[in-house]
Amino acid sequence: MRNAFIRALTDVAANDPRIVFITGDLGFKLFDDFARRYPGRFLNVGVAEATMAGVASGLALEGKKPFIYSIVPFATLRCYEQIRDDICYHDADVTVVGVGGGYSYGPNGATHHALEDIAVMRVLPNMTVLCPGDPAETVAAVQALARHRGPAYLRLGRAGEPVVHATPVSFAVGDSLLVRDGRDVAVLSTGNMLATAVGVAEVLATRGVSCRVLSMPSVKPLDTVAIDAALTQTRVVATLEEHSRLGGFGGAVAEHVAERGLATIFRRFGAADHFAHVCGDQDFHRQANGLTAAQVAAALIDLLP
Amino acid sequence: MADVAFARHPDLIRRLEAHARAVRIATVTMAHHGKTPHVGSALSCVDLLVALYFHAMRIDPHATGGDEDRFVLSKGHGCMAYYATLAERGYFPRDWLATYAQNGAVLAEHPSPLCVPGIDVATGSLGHGLGIAAGAAVGRNLNGRPGRVFVLLSDGECNEGSVWEAAMFAAGRRLDQLVAIVDHNKLQAMGRCDDITALTPLADKWRAFGWDVREVDGHDMGALVATLEGLPFTMGRPSAIIAHTVKGKGVSFMEDDTEWHYRPPNDDDLARALREIGG
Numbered sequence: 001m002r003n004a005f006i007r008a009l010t011d012v013a014a015n016d017p018r019i020v021f022i023t024g025d026l027g028f029k030l031f032d033d034f035a036r037r038y039p040g041r042f043l044n045v046g047v048a049e050a051t052m053a054g055v056a057s058g059l060a061l062e063g064k065k066p067f068i069y070s071i072v073p074f075a076t077l078r079c080y081e082q083i084r085d086d087i088c089y090h091d092a093d094v095t096v097v098g099v100g101g102g103y104s105y106g107p108n109g110a111t112h113h114a115l116e117d118i119a120v121m122r123v124l125p126n127m128t129v130l131c132p133g134d135p136a137e138t139v140a141a142v143q144a145l146a147r148h149r150g151p152a153y154l155r156l157g158r159a160g161e162p163v164v165h166a167t168p169v170s171f172a173v174g175d176s177l178l179v180r181d182g183r184d185v186a187v188l189s190t191g192n193m194l195a196t197a198v199g200v201a202e203v204l205a206t207r208g209v210s211c212r213v214l215s216m217p218s219v220k221p222l223d224t225v226a227i228d229a230a231l232t233q234t235r236v237v238a239t240l241e242e243h244s245r246l247g248g249f250g251g252a253v254a255e256h257v258a259e260r261g262l263a264t265i266f267r268r269f270g271a272a273d274h275f276a277h278v279c280g281d282q283d284f285h286r287q288a289n290g291l292t293a294a295q296v297a298a299a300l301i302d303l304l305p
Numbered sequence: 306m307a308d309v310a311f312a313r314h315p316d317l318i319r320r321l322e323a324h325a326r327a328v329r330i331a332t333v334t335m336a337h338h339g340k341t342p343h344v345g346s347a348l349s350c351v352d353l354l355v356a357l358y359f360h361a362m363r364i365d366p367h368a369t370g371g372d373e374d375r376f377v378l379s380k381g382h383g384c385m386a387y388y389a390t391l392a393e394r395g396y397f398p399r400d401w402l403a404t405y406a407q408n409g410a411v412l413a414e415h416p417s418p419l420c421v422p423g424i425d426v427a428t429g430s431l432g433h434g435l436g437i438a439a440g441a442a443v444g445r446n447l448n449g450r451p452g453r454v455f456v457l458l459s460d461g462e463c464n465e466g467s468v469w470e471a472a473m474f475a476a477g478r479r480l481d482q483l484v485a486i487v488d489h490n491k492l493q494a495m496g497r498c499d500d501i502t503a504l505t506p507l508a509d510k511w512r513a514f515g516w517d518v519r520e521v522d523g524h525d526m527g528a529l530v531a532t533l534e535g536l537p538f539t540m541g542r543p544s545a546i547i548a549h550t551v552k553g554k555g556v557s558f559m560e561d562d563t564e565w566h567y568r569p570p571n572d573d574d575l576a577r578a579l580r581e582i583g584g
Contacts, residue, residue, distance in 0.1 A: 040447055048473070050436065053436070054435070054436020054437045054440060055439055058438060058440020058444060059440045061425055062441055062444025062447075062448060085428075086433055086437055090418045090426070090427060
């Protein structure tokens with residue numbers, strides 16, 4: 001996803017001289033091509049995320065369209081008040097890019113895990129939240145943000161995420177993508193759990209259960225029309241995210257589901273509400289939180305009436 | 306230096322001092338009518354704001370959004386003086402000041418963006434303004450546009466780590482169109498700055514962070530004019546002005562007293578303050 005992001009941003013920057021890329025001293029060699037092609041539009045502010053967010057706001061004031069980049073906790077939590085005041089309050093045209101969603105930086109430990117970012121970013125007024133599910137969605141998200149105006153958060157995985165969409169896709173802010181249709185269960189997935197969601201559907205198919213997979217890269221705004229369709233056309237609706245079960249994508253969908261007042265069974269799949277205290281890679285932590293395709297499929301079968 | 310400036314522009318200095326009196330009168334009146342705190346912080350920076358808005362900055366209240374100089378009030382709690390200065394300078398009608406801190410008014414106890422003419426940057430949480438100002442200066446460079454960016458900080462605000470992050474960044478980028486002015490009244494919310502953190506030596510700290518620094522009496526209009534006319538102090542370096550000020554300046558019973566970080570003036574306080582400021 002990271003490489004897809006960099007390629008897509010380098011492409012859109014060719015047609016939009018307002019785009020400036022700012023890093024908090026992360027991405028060694030990754031942005032050399034961008035920096036070479038667009039002199040002056042690549043900025044390393046140093047290990048100073050609060051300044052990165054403030055500088056981006058000031059650049060937006062002068063008509064620029066900055067993308068600021070760091071590992072998720074540093075890009076979001078470290079400078080959260082700057083994001084709220086300097087970017088969102090001013091409705092500044094700034095995109096915060098977080099790399100390493102969920103357990104992407106698994107062995108680096110809980111300081112590098114990103115399990116709260118969707119929750120805290122989506123609560124901010126004016127903020128758009130996009131969590132693409134694979135490299136193709138990442139390209140589409142960057143293109144959507146190039147057309148968008150206003151504060152945005154782009155949550156990436158890291159590198160090597162499986163390709164789910166074999167061909168390029170396109171979506172606008174607020175859209176979802178139907179990956180696979182189904183009538184018994186609907187799995188609504190955001191971010192880097194998309195390949196797992198497809199895996200869940202495959203496991204369920206072997207058990208004779210028909211599963212819809214809806215990719216929802218736009219967490220804010222949500223495609224409530226697609227959620228309503230899932231609520232009325234299937235018997236079990238589940239959300240899947242590599243993020244705390246509290247307050248994130250599942251929380252956002254749950255808010256909508258509760259107010260719809262339908263009897264459809266609803267379940268959130270995500271990380272448990274605790275810090276990891278043992279070392280582990282992404283797969284290890286997913287397993288520990290019941291987030292593998294087999295674990296999710298088994299839980300859904302138990303829920304089926 | 307002050308005498309030199311006064312000798313050169315006696316009419317200018319007298320005119321600026323008259324504006325400062327008008328802004329002080331408006332400030333204490335707003336604090337009284339609005340029943341708000343921070344009157345001491347506002348009075349502390351009146352002369353700085355007047356020197357900027359009526360002399361140093363290249364601005365036109367009727368043609369904003371171009372190549373004019375920018376200003377960021379990083380010490381957002383001093384905004385009564387800021388509003389009064391903007392009104393005095395013609396950004397909006399003076400009678401708006403009577404709406405300060407009232408329900409439904411645009412003049413809140415900290416400046417908000419997008420709704421007050423002349424204010425582009427909202428503040429209120431300390432330690433934000435310098436980074437935004439530095440970004441605006443970088444933007445001016447990228448756009449090949451002229452114009453300087455002035456940012457006014459409080460000394461207590463220099464407790465914030467983000468101030469020093471941004472200071473290092475600005476020096477590293479050689480932002481010589483960036484000017485930071487520190488309203489150094491030596492008092493912060495809970496007491497004397499130096500009793501709370503090792504703020505002194507403040508000018509040396511800015512120098513160590515790569516800025517060219519001048520210290521000035523922040524209430525001596527002649528000295529302020531002369532200092533501001535010397536900008537930029539060094540090509541290729543951002544400029545810092547440590548303005549030695551008195552919290553509550555201009556009203557004897559408010560001067561150098563933390564009480565007036567909190568207490569709104571009552572009817573009697575207002576009457577005494579207005580008598581002292583005169584006009």
